[in-house]
Amino acid sequence: MSSDEPTVRFGDVTGSTFAVGSHARAESHHHAAGRERVEDQELLEALRELRSELAGRPQSPAVTGINEAIDEAEEEITRTGRAGEGRRARLRERLESAEGITSWITAAAAVAAMLGVGGAS
Template sequence: MASEEPTVRIGDVSGSTFAIGSHARAVSHQQGGGAAPRDEAAEELLRAVRELRADLAGGRVRQTDRTAELDAALAETEDEINRTGAAGPSRLQRLRDLLADAQALTALLASAGTVAGLLGM
């Protein structure tokens, strides 16, 4: 009497990692370095966010709790754009609020003005 082995069928699999068998090892590789695709508006905002972060870190402004909070929000925005391809509405509103609170900063740094302009301020 022949034993019947279970049958496994795998269709089209995308964006998943799996392993089969007792000694199998699952390894995942992401194409494109893992960055999500972005439209031109997201690319432009990402460039402006990076430029403002560089200006904040470059000693052009005195470091305060407010500039640290702005830098943290910019870092989160950069991360979100890299992960998802865009910044969500609540993230954009948070940046608008922080930049509105830092009007002297936006007048002083052209990069802050650029980010504010891209946010529709």
């Protein structure tokens, strides 16, 4: 490469299409959201409903922990489009540690079922 040729560098690139060079051709292939994304959006809706139901309940360490896990999961799904397994595991742990809550809140039961808490899946 001669010193008068331009240098091209790419950092972290996602969701982009580009071509480099005089004969380069850029192609984009966008795939529809898969089942995983649909499930994550359903989970997000259920988490928001759960947060709404928790808002009217007395605060306790269990309720606070669930609210924190909901906030983290909502942020991750909103930012990336999905909840990673680590995030799902944290939600499962919080719901399992607050079993009494899931019995009296419908939305908690729905989220617990989505996450496989208590053997449900």
